[in-house]
Amino acid sequence: MTKENEKDWNPRIVAFLCNWCSYAGADLAGVSRMQYASNIRIIRVPCSGRISPLHIISALHRGADGVLVSGCHPGDCHYISGNLVARRKFNMLKNFLEHVGICPERVQFSWVSAAEGARFAALVEKVVEGVRRIGPSEIGTVAVK
Amino acid sequence: MTAVEEEIRKTTADLLAEGKADIVIGFAAGSLPMRATPCFITEPEAAQQLVWNSYCLNNLAVYLPGYFVPAPSLKEEKPAPKVAIVVKGCDGRSVVGLIKERQILRENLIIIAAPCEGMLDVDITQELVGTNEIVCAQEKNGEVTITDEMGKKTKFSRKELLAESCRFCKHRAAPVYDIAVGELPQSKDALAPDNRFEEFLKKSSAERWEQFSREISKCVLCNACRSACPNCYCKVCFADQTRPNWTGSGGELRDVISYHLGRMFHQAGRCVDCGACVRACSMGVDLRTFTYKLVEDAGELFDYTAGLDLEHVPPLMDFNASDSDSFITEPE
Numbered sequence: 001m002t003k004e005n006e007k008d009w010n011p012r013i014v015a016f017l018c019n020w021c022s023y024a025g026a027d028l029a030g031v032s033r034m035q036y037a038s039n040i041r042i043i044r045v046p047c048s049g050r051i052s053p054l055h056i057i058s059a060l061h062r063g064a065d066g067v068l069v070s071g072c073h074p075g076d077c078h079y080i081s082g083n084l085v086a087r088r089k090f091n092m093l094k095n096f097l098e099h100v101g102i103c104p105e106r107v108q109f110s111w112v113s114a115a116e117g118a119r120f121a122a123l124v125e126k127v128v129e130g131v132r133r134i135g136p137s138e139i140g141t142v143a144v145k
Numbered sequence: 146m147t148a149v150e151e152e153i154r155k156t157t158a159d160l161l162a163e164g165k166a167d168i169v170i171g172f173a174a175g176s177l178p179m180r181a182t183p184c185f186i187t188e189p190e191a192a193q194q195l196v197w198n199s200y201c202l203n204n205l206a207v208y209l210p211g212y213f214v215p216a217p218s219l220k221e222e223k224p225a226p227k228v229a230i231v232v233k234g235c236d237g238r239s240v241v242g243l244i245k246e247r248q249i250l251r252e253n254l255i256i257i258a259a260p261c262e263g264m265l266d267v268d269i270t271q272e273l274v275g276t277n278e279i280v281c282a283q284e285k286n287g288e289v290t291i292t293d294e295m296g297k298k299t300k301f302s303r304k305e306l307l308a309e310s311c312r313f314c315k316h317r318a319a320p321v322y323d324i325a326v327g328e329l330p331q332s333k334d335a336l337a338p339d340n341r342f343e344e345f346l347k348k349s350s351a352e353r354w355e356q357f358s359r360e361i362s363k364c365v366l367c368n369a370c371r372s373a374c375p376n377c378y379c380k381v382c383f384a385d386q387t388r389p390n391w392t393g394s395g396g397e398l399r400d401v402i403s404y405h406l407g408r409m410f411h412q413a414g415r416c417v418d419c420g421a422c423v424r425a426c427s428m429g430v431d432l433r434t435f436t437y438k439l440v441e442d443a444g445e446l447f448d449y450t451a452g453l454d455l456e457h458v459p460p461l462m463d464f465n466a467s468d469s470d471s472f473i474t475e476p477e
Contacts (some may be wrong), residue, residue, distance in 0.1 A: 002400070004400075011428050027222065044336070048194070053407070054383055054407050056343065057391070057403050057407055058389070058391050058392075058403065058407045059399070059404075059409075060391060060403075061392065061403040074466065074470070075466065081147070081464060084464035084466065084468065085464050086445075087464065087468050087470070088447070088460055088461055088464055088468060089413075089461060090446075091412075091446060091468070091469060091472050092410075092413045092414070092439065092442050092443070092446065092460075092461070093410060094472045095411055095438065095442050095472070096413070096438055096442070097405075097411070097441060097448075098163060099346075099357075099435065099438040100352070100353060100354065100357040100406070100435055101350050101351065101352070101353030101354025101355070101357050102350075102354065103350055104350075108428055108474040109472060109473055110473055110474045110475070111473060115367070116185050119476050120187070122476035123474065123476040125476075126474065126476050127474065138354050138358075139399050139402055141402070142358055142398050142399050142402065143398065
């Protein structure tokens with residue numbers, strides 16, 4: 001994506017949502033008819049602990065402009081500790097991707113419960129707005145070798 | 146270091162003769178000056194081949210998991226052999242990491258700790274000497290005299306020739322061992338650090354990405370970094386999987402970048418900064434500037450230094466309710 005057609009550019013964001021909280025939160029936002037940006041493509045996973053760093057890297061590799069990962073709030077995990085295990089991984093991964101020069105807005109993590117439809121809608125708006133500001137993905141636009 | 150060498154030869158010969166060890170992994174003299182090569186001996190007489198000098202660079206821990214994982218072709222399970230290994234600080238820490246990850250059996254290992262004051266890198270030396278081939282290197286009181294093929298002698302201080310990871314190394318003695326030979330270094334000061342990593346941290350996001358992708362674009366995907374790393378013992382590497390195909394088929398720069406991001410991140414909380422990947426790289430990719438971030442983060446976020454003891458659980462194998470939430474995006 002070049003500067004000229006930036007206007008037509010719409011970010012594509014992959015959202016990994018856990019089955020028990022965040023996906024239900026997204027569902028609640030939907031049935032409550034809340035408005036939020038349509039740039040996200042949701043992938044439902046059993047638990048945020050299921051997300052491997054490779055899923056996130058692979059999403060960027062295959063052309064996603066942003067990745068959102070969301071699970072239950074710490075302490076609320078359906079599997080007791082899946083999100084706590086995930087939290088350490090995500091913390092190191094986010095720092096590492098930032099270190100190599102991927103914008104912090106590109107990969108974001110959040111906690112959304114099944115009751116937080118409004119929070120989910122606001123989160124998506126914020127993530128889409130952030131990705132829009134930083135532009136197309138670094139990995140996706142890297143020159144061919 | 147000849148006294149140390151003698152002691153290593155005698156100790157390992159005894160271990161083999163008494164049947165305490167089935168195999169000894171150490172270093173033998175290389176066929177070129179300033180080189181030592183990994184050596185595997187099973188007979189007490191062969192212990193005479195072993196050397197210990199300033200060129201024992203390789204991380205020998207990389208060979209260990211193979212002894213404890215039976216080959217799939219073997220129908221009957223043979224009992225695991227007793228392995229003795231000569232280690233410096235970084236090898237020793239890798240061994241501890243492998244024990245913690247249950248890839249090798251502590252009770253079948255005899256760890257022989259040898260003193261290390263940083264190893265010398267022949268490639269760095271060659272670059273300083275120029276195009277003439279090195280025929281001889283002599284070390285005396287922290288000074289190394291290099292003789293090239295034209296008979297020209299050049300003196301270097303030891304610090305100038307240190308391998309990259311050795312310049313930063315703070316743990317030159319193996320933390321866990323059964324037998325110590327010679328006097329293990331106590332000092333915890335880096336030998337000759339520079340601030341390349343800190344300089345990189347100061348750069349803007351765009352500059353860092355530019356440098357990262359430029360470095361990675363040198364890569365020819367030979368996978369030497371993976372082969373040299375003791376932590377890379379997976380039977381099937383994610384990069385070799387075709388379903389799912391994590392990193393593409395390899396031709397494009399983005400495929401190479403994905404491979405390296407995945408490979409590097411697999412070292413999170415496990416990397417001992419031994420520099421094996423950097424030395425193995427045939428294209429001279431500056432990997433340490435990126436992987437060191439994971440070493441630093443493991444320390445900063447989880448107060449963990451890889452391979453220092455057998456008790457602490459590696460950070461990504463554990464969790465805590467009070468872990469930091471500071472990286473979490475809040476919608477408001």
